[in-house]
Amino acid sequence: MNMEYTINELALLPGCACYAYGVADVEYTIAPAEPDVGIMRPYIDELWITGIALDGIDMSDPGRQLDSTEPLYKLIEAALFRDDALSHACLEHYGEQKSWDV
Numbered sequence: 052m053n054m055e056y057t058i059n060e061l062a063l064l065p066g067c068a069c070y071a072y073g074v075a076d077v078e079y080t081i082a083p084a085e086p087d088v089g090i091m092r093p094y095i096d097e098l099w100i101t102g103i104a105l106d107g108i109d110m111s112d113p114g115r116q117l118d119s120t121e122p123l124y125k126l127i128e129a130a131l132f133r134d135d136a137l138s139h140a141c142l143e144h145y146g147e148q149k150s151w152d153v
Contacts, residue, residue: 054144076102079141
């Protein structure tokens with residue numbers, strides 16, 4: 052599934068006041084529940100960041116799309132994977148799109 056995730060005050064480095072704002076394009080797959088091993092609900096099987104666009108500094112600045120080879124892209128991508136909010140947003144998105152019964 053695809054979704055757009057809003058990046059809002061994402062801490063880029065643990066313990067530092069360095070934040071990112073913008074949008075990340077996300078793709079994810081959902082695996083079915085596995086009650087026989089104690090997994091009672093569908094879960095995120097795989098998760099990819101397919102694009103990152105940063106907000107501009109002010110209204111006259113359009114921001115910019117980051118290239119996946121840029122160090123800043125990789126830093127933001129790592130911060131998104133460190134933060135549980137992205138996984139929770141994917142599960143919420145999935146719940147809005149489909150029933151929990153897979």
